Amino acid sequence: MYVDLNFRLTAQDPVPVDHGYPLYAALSRLLPVLHQQNGIGIHPLQGQYLGDGQVALRSDSCLVFRTHVEQVNELLNLTGKSIQLRRSTILIGVPQLKALVAEPILRSRLVVIKVKGRNAAQLDEKSFQTAVKKQLSACEVSSRSLVEIRRRRTLRIKEKTIVGYEVVLENLAEEESLQIQIQGIGGRRHMGCGLFKGYRTSENSTEISGSAGHE
Template sequence: MISTLIQEAPYADLSFELSGEKLPLDHGYGLYSAISTQVPKIHGQSWLSIHSINGIPDKQGSIKLTKNSRVKLRLPVDRIPQVFPLAGSSFNIKGNYIRLYTPQVLMLQPSPKLTARIVVISKYLEPEFFLKAAIAQLVHLGIKGDVSIASNPSGGLARRVIQIKGHINVGFGVEISGLNPKDSLKLQQHGLGGKHRMGCGIFVPIN
């Protein structure tokens, strides 16, 4: 009964303002480790996703943080009290320091077109087979939409990697269009692939 209630609870993004200068572009695992150290009860929880922090890439493997940079956690609204103590915390991520401030709750909004910066599906490293696996996961969730691999700035396929404990994980940027409101919210809640706590498989509306 408890698991059913958790599954049906509405999801939101808890968005923390932050201060700091820069972070590694590949900071997903470091951010998750820092958050888990601060709030140990969330370690390994399947209901939690952690967005990559937005910033300006410097083409040297780092991003410059701006006034619009945020630490965002996607989670059921009834779990928010568990992570609210992160406000005021300071993190050291690979020698770069950031500090979090009072968060804002942003309820998920339906959009017919969503995108994820990177989706990682274990063992599916080539575009053709990856796309088939992504479509199969969408079907399993009962979501109808048109799936495609996103393009990078040069026009090629958006093939991306993240490093976790020294292991390289390969994924792709993904776009899904033609979603009805219910399926759009479901996809934002469940995501695709794995490594959601390290910034992967998290979908947001395309502006």
């Protein structure tokens, strides 16, 4: 059984929008098991976009791990610890466990897939959509589901820039929705990529959940 483990966060200073890699690196220094457990996903932090590549965490901002329940006890060791993201010191609070909920519409802010024969400059929405559909088919998701490729985004890992897209999936059956939330699409789940959650079109567009730079 997979769940979302939510740690409430406290921070005085903003964090970078592109924080997927530094967040993973900071957490791994506190909990080296994150280097070994490839099944653990780390959601992008959510907050209010301030401009200039910065996000302010809110009172309800959380550090969220998508993980199997058997790994929860190890993650609980983060309670009360602090991490540094650029100039921001972030205190990790008490966690709350939440079961995954089947939603007919899911969204991931950034999905990264290595598309054969395409480098970053050649990657376009059409080829990326084909790659997403191929992975959905492997997860036995029906062809009736709709795949919307949205904004092109990037993830910075040291000196390397990874290119991907925001993806919204619609018309999902209950089992399909849960399967996608558990397995994800593409790679770099430990850096916030390919993790899906329920989405409503009325969500505030000024809210940024930033594991990737926006273009």
